[in-house]
Amino acid sequence: MKLAVLPLMMFCGVGLSACGGGSGETTAPPTPTTATFNFQISDAPVDGATAVVVCFNSIELTGNGLGTQKYLIGSDAVAAAPNTECKNAQGQVIANTRGVDLMKLPGSLAEALVSGATVPAGNYGQLRLVLTDGSYIQLKDGSRAALTVPSNELKLNGPVLSAGGTFSYTLEFDLRKAVVATSGNRGYQLKPTGLRLVDTSQIGHLKGNVSETLLLNAACPLAPRENRLPVAAVYLYKGGNLAVDTLGDNGGVAPNLPYASAPVKYDGASLYQYEIGFVDAGTYTAAVTCQLTDEPEQADPLTFLQSKTVTVTVGKQPQQLDF
Known part of the structure; x- marks a missing residue:
């Protein structure tokens, strides 16, 4: 970069007209007002289960004073594609959902839900994961039980996305903390107590x-x-x-x-x-x-x-x- 710029500066000193006029002023590049946002999920497995499928509907950034930045599965170019894993009580596939088996994402494996989104820069108050019905846990004996989340939303403290930067975050599901049996053994709940949002550039x-x-x-x-x-x-x-x-x-x-x-x-x-x-x-x-x-x-x-x-x-x- 320095070797390329130096000859240009010398040329402008000799002939100012070739550099936009005789005033000697240069036009500064525009100040960036957006950032690039990437988001993925990973998992630390839970004992006694062979599958933990969570049905994602959208990812939202809120609280920046510029409205909600929402990325709907299957409807936004930067959001992940839908699949047929999430079904309602009648067995019908739920639209705009991606069912992710967290047990298939141990260690350093992860699955992207948002890739290359351009967002207004700033300090976001919350990162929200909007889920749908259809999430389930499959136990080692082959049986399945419903996996629910209160209000079908997981809410986390939002990230700071500075102007001009590219930011990648990973939500780590520590299922040994997050999966809790409901009273009466009627199923399981996924709680935010076992979730960690980390800056992917700062982890090992x-x-x-x-x-x-x-x-x-x-x-x-x-x-x-x-x-x-x-x-x-x-x-x-x-x-x-x-x-x-x-x-x-x-x-x-x-x-x-x-x-x-x-x-x-x-x-x-x-x-x-x-x-x-x-x-x-x-x-x-x-x-x-x-x-x-x-x-x-x-x-x-x-x-x-x-x-x-x-x-x-x-x-x-x-x-x-x-x-």
Whole structure:
């Protein structure tokens, strides 16, 4: 850029008429008033389920003083295409919906819902995900149950989109926190307590293996017939070198509550693997347990087998952290 500009400046000093007249004034480029917005979703899986399908209808940015910026599935060029996954009680496909199985988006995998949207720049008060009926959870025994969201909306604090910038955000569904059984076991609710909105340019990913010997010594379940079933779980807490007895569960009141968690699963051959995606860069304490009961709305004290400190750095490739 500098090498290209310098000869042009020298040429203008010799012949001003070639640069727009003799006044010596130049026209400044217009100040940008818009930003580019990208939005995708990812997931940390939940124990005991083989599918968690959420039916998305639109994505909205609100509270910028310029009206709602709405992106309707299947109706806006920058929004994701609809599919036939979401159906009403009569079995009919619901228009302008995209059903996404969050269980298929573990770790660093994600699915885009908005790509390349041009929006007025500014500080948005809320990011809203408008859902429809038809969401469901499929349990490991093959049965299905309705998955509902109060008012069919998930509301999060909105992002700041500065003029001229390109911004990509990922909504991470930590289903071990977000999926709650309703009273009377009539289905499940998806709550915003297990959602994290992160700036995709400022995150990293973790993955690793858990030693079979470590699991065996703790009497954890090994080599299940169904590879999708967890044998243990890895929890992540903000801050390094945290004492194990200060680490709590998803519904507890311990000094340190989980930032994220993920199941450990057998690969069918010899490895027990986990992956935690879309983690804000920083220092964390990671800990592994073979206790799989962790209700998001009640305390379930956990016994950890081992903990380690890890510094997550920005990058697309997952960092390796083994136990």
